[in-house]
Amino acid sequence: MSLRIPSVLVSLVALGALAATPLAAEPKSRFKVGWSIYVGWMPWGYAADTGIVDRWAEKYGIAIEVTQFNDYIESINQYTAGAYDAVTLTNMDGLSIPAAGGVDTTAVIVGDFSAGNDAVILKDSTSLAEIAGRNVNLVEFSVSHYLLARALDSVGLSERDVRVINTADPDMAAAFQTRDVTAMVTWNPIVSEIAAMPGANLVFDSSDIPGEIIDLMVANTAVLADNPDFGKALAGIWYETAALMVADTPEGAAARAAMGAASGTDQAGYEAQLAATRLFADPAEAVAFTLSPDLGTTMDHIRTFLFDKGLLGAGAPSADVIGIELPGGAVMGDPANVKFRFDATYMQLAADGAL
Amino acid sequence: MRLINRHPGRAARLFLGSLPFLILVVAYLVASAARLADNPGDKLLPALSSFAQAIETMALTPDRRTGAYLLWSDTWASLTRLWAGLGIATAITLVMGLAIGVLPVMRALLAPVVAFASMVPPLALLPILFIALGLGETSKIALIVIGVTPFLIRDLSLAAAALPREMIVKAETLSASTWLIALRVVLPQVMPRLLDSLRLQLGPAFLFLIAAEAISADSGLGYRIFLVRRYLSMDIIFPYVAWITLLAVAMDLGLGGLRRLMFPWWGLEGRR
Numbered sequence: 001m002s003l004r005i006p007s008v009l010v011s012l013v014a015l016g017a018l019a020a021t022p023l024a025a026e027p028k029s030r031f032k033v034g035w036s037i038y039v040g041w042m043p044w045g046y047a048a049d050t051g052i053v054d055r056w057a058e059k060y061g062i063a064i065e066v067t068q069f070n071d072y073i074e075s076i077n078q079y080t081a082g083a084y085d086a087v088t089l090t091n092m093d094g095l096s097i098p099a100a101g102g103v104d105t106t107a108v109i110v111g112d113f114s115a116g117n118d119a120v121i122l123k124d125s126t127s128l129a130e131i132a133g134r135n136v137n138l139v140e141f142s143v144s145h146y147l148l149a150r151a152l153d154s155v156g157l158s159e160r161d162v163r164v165i166n167t168a169d170p171d172m173a174a175a176f177q178t179r180d181v182t183a184m185v186t187w188n189p190i191v192s193e194i195a196a197m198p199g200a201n202l203v204f205d206s207s208d209i210p211g212e213i214i215d216l217m218v219a220n221t222a223v224l225a226d227n228p229d230f231g232k233a234l235a236g237i238w239y240e241t242a243a244l245m246v247a248d249t250p251e252g253a254a255a256r257a258a259m260g261a262a263s264g265t266d267q268a269g270y271e272a273q274l275a276a277t278r279l280f281a282d283p284a285e286a287v288a289f290t291l292s293p294d295l296g297t298t299m300d301h302i303r304t305f306l307f308d309k310g311l312l313g314a315g316a317p318s319a320d321v322i323g324i325e326l327p328g329g330a331v332m333g334d335p336a337n338v339k340f341r342f343d344a345t346y347m348q349l350a351a352d353g354a355l
Numbered sequence: 356m357r358l359i360n361r362h363p364g365r366a367a368r369l370f371l372g373s374l375p376f377l378i379l380v381v382a383y384l385v386a387s388a389a390r391l392a393d394n395p396g397d398k399l400l401p402a403l404s405s406f407a408q409a410i411e412t413m414a415l416t417p418d419r420r421t422g423a424y425l426l427w428s429d430t431w432a433s434l435t436r437l438w439a440g441l442g443i444a445t446a447i448t449l450v451m452g453l454a455i456g457v458l459p460v461m462r463a464l465l466a467p468v469v470a471f472a473s474m475v476p477p478l479a480l481l482p483i484l485f486i487a488l489g490l491g492e493t494s495k496i497a498l499i500v501i502g503v504t505p506f507l508i509r510d511l512s513l514a515a516a517a518l519p520r521e522m523i524v525k526a527e528t529l530s531a532s533t534w535l536i537a538l539r540v541v542l543p544q545v546m547p548r549l550l551d552s553l554r555l556q557l558g559p560a561f562l563f564l565i566a567a568e569a570i571s572a573d574s575g576l577g578y579r580i581f582l583v584r585r586y587l588s589m590d591i592i593f594p595y596v597a598w599i600t601l602l603a604v605a606m607d608l609g610l611g612g613l614r615r616l617m618f619p620w621w622g623l624e625g626r627r
Contacts, residue, residue: 102396
């Protein structure tokens with residue numbers, strides 16, 4: 001952990017070299033995709049390991065290199081810096097990191113939304129309102145922070161009523177066992193680990209705000225516009241793998257077991273996490289979700305939260321500073337500065353069987 | 356004239372010394388301008404004006420939520436932890452290092468365990484510390500103490516053991532007791548060495564501090580860096596790194612000055 005600061009500097013120097021060769025927005029044949037360990041993104045690793053990625057890339061005459069990151073934020077930073085063409089992230093981080101960093105980003109695949117994978121946990125208390133006055137350990141400015149804001153809202157409290165302590169996610173489970181930690185917001189698989197501890201009570205989770213914490217595969221808009229085949233390949237990979245993993249067949253069970261093992265649990269543990277995930281294995285469902293007006297409401301909640309936290313840029317005058325394009329072309333916020341887009345095109349192609 | 360005997364003049368020395376800094380700054384500006392031309396919203400290599408704005412926000416504007424000036428409250432939180440850690444480490448070192456250096460019995464008892472402890476990588480202990488001492492200030496200070504103390508003790512006891520035997524014998528012939536020899540002969544001669552090794556440990560101490568703050572905190576220099584890393588705010592990270600460096604340099608110079616002031620007779624560079 002501590003080695004990161006010098007390594008940040010070293011990578012900066014290396015990235016400075018990228019300045020001479022910015023990610024070319026033109027037809028190309030080699031693409032780099034980053035993903036990190038999370039229940040809804042495990043299919044990408046599985047697809048890479050089992051040759052599904054290569055098969056779809058070959059079909060469109062391109063090459064796709066899939067890289068697993070052990071650090072989620074690092075994967076987004078690499079994408080934002082221009083080293084990757086596509087990356088897995090949540091709708092909130094997509095808006096606050098690449099989009100706020102001026103990188104025009106398009107959500108190619110709406111993979112799932114969290115329906116219980118993120119939770120507010122209290123020690124020795126079953127009522128959310130009793131969080132008032134406590135120290136709350138969470139990863140600041142993450143979806144956990146957003147979930148806390150929504151949870152506090154639901155019982156008429158605000159962030160002023162608690163004290164947020166930034167805590168690194170690998171240390172959450174250990175931290176919960178110490179005496180001075182009495183409230184925590186985190187995500188799976190940590191949630192299920194902590195829920196099993198004595199005194200732990202899940203008082204609010206993402207199923208209370210369904211459809212707001214969305215897991216996406218996003219790509220650089222310019223790269224995607226010049227290389228529609230890349231988008232098609234991504235959709236092909238995702239829906240083939242997703243159909244396999246939800247199938248009630250020996251192959252499906254083997255896929256779930258493999259994804260469970262890759263995420264540090266087993267088939268049963270992984271299936272428990274999947275149960276708290278609304279996975280869109282059927283492209284038609286993903287298209288319907290993306291086209292629904294609720295998505296606009298969700299993004300409005302998200303951008304308001306980000307603006308309140310100063311995450312849309314230091315000089316941002318209002319939450320409108322970054323334009324968000326919804327399917328159909330409607331833009332929320334500044335139409336001259338659209339940096340985040342939802343595009344159902346590739347999911348629709350998959351739904352139509354046209355890939 | 357041989358190259359080995361060519362000495363740069365005063366002006367040339369100044370120029371040569373600042374040349375690497377200049378090259379770094381120019382390289383940064385070129386790379387930054389290139390990236391910003393490509394994407395005006397680029398956060399990776401911000402322009403100098405962004406730094407000025409970030410410094411203004413962090414150091415001169417009260418935070419919207421807490422009303423604190425973030426840079427100063429972060430600095431204060433970090434320095435409190437750092438000084439507490441280094442202070443405790445120094446106190447332990449004075450007692451144990453002197454005992455190990457002066458008393459053969461204590462050396463036999465403690466030297467092996469200190470040598471052993473100094474090889475434990477402190478960062479690997481961090482998860483254990485957090486469980487045992489909680490996520491509060493104690494574990495952060497403890498990490499600095501654990502990381503720095505074994506080195507200081509070993510250095511101090513080596514320095515004590517390296518004092519000329521004749522000096523101790525001389526004191527004994529003047530009928531000094533063990534206590535008196537430790538306090539009046541050994542201690543004054545190892546104190547300057549302790550201050551110098553404290554200077555060398557400033558780097559590691561900052562490393563441990565930032566590592567601990569990265570894991571769990573609600574203020575501090577390391578906390579802020581790892582927090583804004585989430586949204587790639589290099590305009591805040593770079594000034595913070597520069598500020599930490601400046602603090603460390605100032606403390607290094609301060610300890611060096613303190614040593615010269617308190618022990619002017621010590622070492623080759625001291626006043627004669």
